[in-house]
Amino acid sequence: MNSITRTTLVFLLMLVAGAILIFYRYDQLSEGHLELSTSSQRTAIDSTLNTYKLLSDTIFSEIINTDETLTLVNSIVESSGDQRNLQRGLLYRKLAPIYERLRPTNVRQLHFHCPNGNSMLRLHTPAHSGDPLFDIRSSVEIANTELREVHGYESGRVFHGFRHVYPLIFEGHHIGSVEVSTSFFHIQDQLKQLEKTNKTTLEFILYKPDFWNKLFAELQIFYSPSGLHTDYVSESADQISFQCRDRVEDLSLVSKIKEKLLQDPNVQHKMEQKQSCNCSLMYNYATYSVVFHSIKNIEGNHAAYIVAITPEPFLAEIRSNALQLFSIYIFLLSALYILRLRFVSLLTKQQQHAGFLQNISDNMGIGLYSTNKKGIITFANTAAIALLGYDKKDLIGQHAHNLFHIPLANNTDNCFCDQILSAGAKVHTDHVVFWSSNANAFPVEVVCTPLYDKKNIVGTATVFQDISKRLHQEQKLMDAQEKLRKIALQDGLTGIPNRRSFDQRSQKIWRSAMRRSQPLGLLMIDIDHFKLYNDHYGHQKGDDCLTRIAKLLEQACKRPDDFVARYGGEEFVVLLPNTNTQDCSQIGKRMLAMLAHLNIPHQASPTKPYVTVSIGCCSVVPNGTTSMADLIACADQCLYHAKNNGRNSVSAPDLTRNIKTDA
Amino acid sequence: MKTCLIVTTCFLVLCSHTTSLYAQEPLRFAPLVPMSKEYTTLQFANFCVTLAKITKRDVNLVLLENYADILNALAENTLDLAYLGPLPYVIATQRNPHITPLVRFLDQTGETEYTCALVAFGSSELPPDITSVALTQPYSTCGFLVTESLLHHYDLSLESTPYTYSGNHEHAALAVIRGYASVAGVKTSIAREYANLGLNILLQSEPVPGFVLVGNSATLSSAELQHLRDELLKGAQTPGAVFTKKPEDAITKHGVIPVADEDYDGIRQMLHDHPVPELAL
Numbered sequence: 001m002n003s004i005t006r007t008t009l010v011f012l013l014m015l016v017a018g019a020i021l022i023f024y025r026y027d028q029l030s031e032g033h034l035e036l037s038t039s040s041q042r043t044a045i046d047s048t049l050n051t052y053k054l055l056s057d058t059i060f061s062e063i064i065n066t067d068e069t070l071t072l073v074n075s076i077v078e079s080s081g082d083q084r085n086l087q088r089g090l091l092y093r094k095l096a097p098i099y100e101r102l103r104p105t106n107v108r109q110l111h112f113h114c115p116n117g118n119s120m121l122r123l124h125t126p127a128h129s130g131d132p133l134f135d136i137r138s139s140v141e142i143a144n145t146e147l148r149e150v151h152g153y154e155s156g157r158v159f160h161g162f163r164h165v166y167p168l169i170f171e172g173h174h175i176g177s178v179e180v181s182t183s184f185f186h187i188q189d190q191l192k193q194l195e196k197t198n199k200t201t202l203e204f205i206l207y208k209p210d211f212w213n214k215l216f217a218e219l220q221i222f223y224s225p226s227g228l229h230t231d232y233v234s235e236s237a238d239q240i241s242f243q244c245r246d247r248v249e250d251l252s253l254v255s256k257i258k259e260k261l262l263q264d265p266n267v268q269h270k271m272e273q274k275q276s277c278n279c280s281l282m283y284n285y286a287t288y289s290v291v292f293h294s295i296k297n298i299e300g301n302h303a304a305y306i307v308a309i310t311p312e313p314f315l316a317e318i319r320s321n322a323l324q325l326f327s328i329y330i331f332l333l334s335a336l337y338i339l340r341l342r343f344v345s346l347l348t349k350q351q352q353h354a355g356f357l358q359n360i361s362d363n364m365g366i367g368l369y370s371t372n373k374k375g376i377i378t379f380a381n382t383a384a385i386a387l388l389g390y391d392k393k394d395l396i397g398q399h400a401h402n403l404f405h406i407p408l409a410n411n412t413d414n415c416f417c418d419q420i421l422s423a424g425a426k427v428h429t430d431h432v433v434f435w436s437s438n439a440n441a442f443p444v445e446v447v448c449t450p451l452y453d454k455k456n457i458v459g460t461a462t463v464f465q466d467i468s469k470r471l472h473q474e475q476k477l478m479d480a481q482e483k484l485r486k487i488a489l490q491d492g493l494t495g496i497p498n499r500r501s502f503d504q505r506s507q508k509i510w511r512s513a514m515r516r517s518q519p520l521g522l523l524m525i526d527i528d529h530f531k532l533y534n535d536h537y538g539h540q541k542g543d544d545c546l547t548r549i550a551k552l553l554e555q556a557c558k559r560p561d562d563f564v565a566r567y568g569g570e571e572f573v574v575l576l577p578n579t580n581t582q583d584c585s586q587i588g589k590r591m592l593a594m595l596a597h598l599n600i601p602h603q604a605s606p607t608k609p610y611v612t613v614s615i616g617c618c619s620v621v622p623n624g625t626t627s628m629a630d631l632i633a634c635a636d637q638c639l640y641h642a643k644n645n646g647r648n649s650v651s652a653p654d655l656t657r658n659i660k661t662d663a
Numbered sequence: 664m665k666t667c668l669i670v671t672t673c674f675l676v677l678c679s680h681t682t683s684l685y686a687q688e689p690l691r692f693a694p695l696v697p698m699s700k701e702y703t704t705l706q707f708a709n710f711c712v713t714l715a716k717i718t719k720r721d722v723n724l725v726l727l728e729n730y731a732d733i734l735n736a737l738a739e740n741t742l743d744l745a746y747l748g749p750l751p752y753v754i755a756t757q758r759n760p761h762i763t764p765l766v767r768f769l770d771q772t773g774e775t776e777y778t779c780a781l782v783a784f785g786s787s788e789l790p791p792d793i794t795s796v797a798l799t800q801p802y803s804t805c806g807f808l809v810t811e812s813l814l815h816h817y818d819l820s821l822e823s824t825p826y827t828y829s830g831n832h833e834h835a836a837l838a839v840i841r842g843y844a845s846v847a848g849v850k851t852s853i854a855r856e857y858a859n860l861g862l863n864i865l866l867q868s869e870p871v872p873g874f875v876l877v878g879n880s881a882t883l884s885s886a887e888l889q890h891l892r893d894e895l896l897k898g899a900q901t902p903g904a905v906f907t908k909k910p911e912d913a914i915t916k917h918g919v920i921p922v923a924d925e926d927y928d929g930i931r932q933m934l935h936d937h938p939v940p941e942l943a944l
Contacts, residue, residue, distance in 0.1 A: 086784075088861065089860040089862070096840075097841070126857070127856040127857055
């Protein structure tokens with residue numbers, strides 16, 4: 001897995017984690033708000049229901065539970081036939097005006113029941129009476145059998161509502177019961193009065209299995225599907241307006257929200273479980289909370305929901321904040337991701353470059369190490385480790401100078417690195433010896449350059465190579481060169497300097513003599529009848545003869561500065577610094593004597609039976625008007641004289657001051 | 664009011680969609696004076712669909728506030744069809760000779776006629792002191808018209824006895840039970856419903872013909888009217904509002920029978936003999 005993939009995975013992970021965190025927080029806030037909203041709505045509902053209970057209690061105690069009313073009720077119970085109808089009519093006559101006055105206080109039903117559970121008188125639908133109630137109205141049954149008050153929601157044949165049923169006791173006898181009930185719409189009106197802003201839309205949906213079969217069949221048309229769940233119905237607008245009062249609600253909004261709730265599996269599940277629940281949803285760019293308050297019937301079973309739909313700007317705000325936060329998070333994370341990608345890209349390139357350099361440094365065959373400002377080794381390549389013989393761990397962190405720097409010069413305490421660090425100059429030297437780990441010293445050529453961080457020197461980089469082999473090769477080369485040089489200036493046969501050597505040396509000697517104003521003598525020597533010797537003895541003997549004569553000439557020249565050379569063929573020259581003509585002549589004669597003494601046989605020579613030479617000698621004090629050529633010409637001319645004078649002789653001019661004149 | 668308008672609009676849209684193939688001007692049909700416009704709309708929805716199918720024309724339900732407006736509209740030929748009680752029918756024919764009876768409706772008991780009753784509270788005898796008479800409303804057959812004739816049996820007359828209009832039969836009956844009136848004139852069927860409250864029927868009228876569907880021959884051709892009459896009679900259950908179980912649906916639920924203008928001559932005579940003061944033409 002490469003760095004980019006890793007970075008992308010981390011980015012996605014952080015994105016998901018951030019999204020979860022942000023939306024978890026939003027969800028918590030949202031749920032908290034919804035719970036608060038639910039709780040406050042429930043409190044308001046309970047408070048309103050309690051208000052109506054108090055109102056019902058008051059109606060019962062002040063209007064119903066009076067002697068006059070109870071007497072009428074009792075007379076109904078105790079009578080039958082037309083008499084009962086008459087008494088019922090009288091009860092209606094008495095209570096109808098009161099009921100009319102109670103209607104505006106949202107009392108929906110005032111219903112008397114007989115002790116046997118049959119309907120006695122419905123003030124709201126007086127034409128209907130006599131029908132049995134025990135089988136469909138638990139509250140009536142409880143009030144008439146247990147003789148206790150019952151309060152709670154209950155459906156019925158005509159109306160459903162929040163009922164308050166009181167047993168009627170007249171002169172110690174149970175004479176039936178009476179109920180005062182209120183519809184949800186009256187509760188809704190009261191809730192709306194409680195809520196000043198009045199933005200909550202309330203709807204009461206009834207759980208069909210709880211009431212449908214109780215309802216008078218002709219009243220079923222007043223109920224329509226709730227639009228929220230198939231098990232729930234709502235009272236139709238017609239019924240509501242017909243029986244209560246006109247409700248002004250935004251029906252389109254409610255129906256649209258219902259459509260959304262119908263598609264919400266969570267809400268549907270909760271409704272099937274008959275549980276209270278809440279949710280938030282968006283419609284037309286606005287956020288709404290929807291709270292389902294489960295309403296239990298007298299038996300404690302779920303019977304209906306009060307559905308409260310409330311615009312929730314706070315939820316919209318926290319949702320917006322969460323989205324903003326998430327957007328910012330994405331932006332920052334993306335920026336971080338891009339930067340990281342760029343960094344990874346650069347790092348990869350750098351690593352590739354470093355690897356490339358490492359590869360080069362490891363394979364370049366010369367040592368490379370770097371130090372920090374204190375001379376501590378921070379890096380060493382493979383070649384350096386191999387040359388110095390240390391493990392890498394033994395090198396890194398060590399002081400280079402103390403470990404292996406030994407300069408060749410005497411001042412051994414100075415390190416070339418110190419020069420770098422003090423002057424910032426590059427050092428290139430081969431006057432350095434490094435010590436390997438096994439205490440072997442080896443000469444190295446070192447190039448040490450400063451390392452900069454911006455303008456500050458932070459250390460050095462040193463490239464070195466073992467030059468011991470090179471030095472050895474150089475020495476051998478020098479020796480060979482010297483040998484060649486010598487061969488070039490030496491006569492191969494006789495081993496004395498040759499004509500080239502003479503030409504070079506004569507100029508130097510000439511200039512030296514001229515500087516010193518000293519005479520310079522020159523002997524030009526030629527073996528007599530050497531051709532005859534060769535012819536007679538062969539060239540091998542000829543060569544031996546030349547060698548013996550050359551050695552003789554060297555032996556004849558005693559001074560170190562005297563210079564003997566083979567001039568060509570059987571001719572030799574001898575340069576005699578600081579020697580005048582007379583002395584040159586003496587030296588020549590000595591040579592002749594020595595040669596005679598050497599006595600190299602020469603049977604073919606007409607001069608002597610041994611080898612002889614003719615010598616022309618000349619000496620001048622060099623100045624600006626004469627030259628070496630002049631001196632050679634003078635000596636050569638004297639040699640010519642010596643040849644002409646019978647050979648085996650020395651010929652010299654008379655005066656040394658003017659060679660030309662002498663010649 | 665807003666709810667009423669929305670429901671009415673929905674109904675009209677429903678009708679227009681159902682009969683969108685009908686290119687002619689829609690029929691204007693006035694049903695009962697509505698206690699609740701929504702309820703009345705609901706009651707007559709299926710009947711409107713039936714009318715539209717027969718006539719192949721869209722049907723607009725015209726909900727007018729009272730009988731006077733319905734009769735005025737018929738007189739002014741701004742209605743094509745109307746559902747009328749016996750007295751309004753007689754008045755309508757007097758004001759517009761183009762008003763033609765089409766069919767009569769049976770009530771929930773299958774009867775083609777009904778009776779009116781004079782009722783009192785707690786006794787089957789006429790109270791000795793008639794302080795007030797409760798009537799339904801001026802256009803009700805059981806209202807001034809029949810009650811006046813019933814009172815004549817006791818040598819009484821509404822001309823000399825105070826009377827009040829309660830608005831409908833139920834309210835008139837309850838006015839007696841509550842003691843606001845000594846007697847009331849209501850439909851017999853209504854009176855029986857309140858027997859459990861001590862309401863007694865003192866006297867019943869002769870049967871009067873039931874509700875009638877009328878057509879306006881000034882706006883509809885004879886052929887159209889005849890076709891409508893034939894088709895409604897052909898399917899006795901055709902107008903049935905099967906979707907509703909309300910007693911009021913007896914209007915359309917229990918079928919129709921042929922009708923003749925002469926069926927209402929008795930009412931016409933009664934009106935002649937005892938003109939309703941509030942309906943002075």
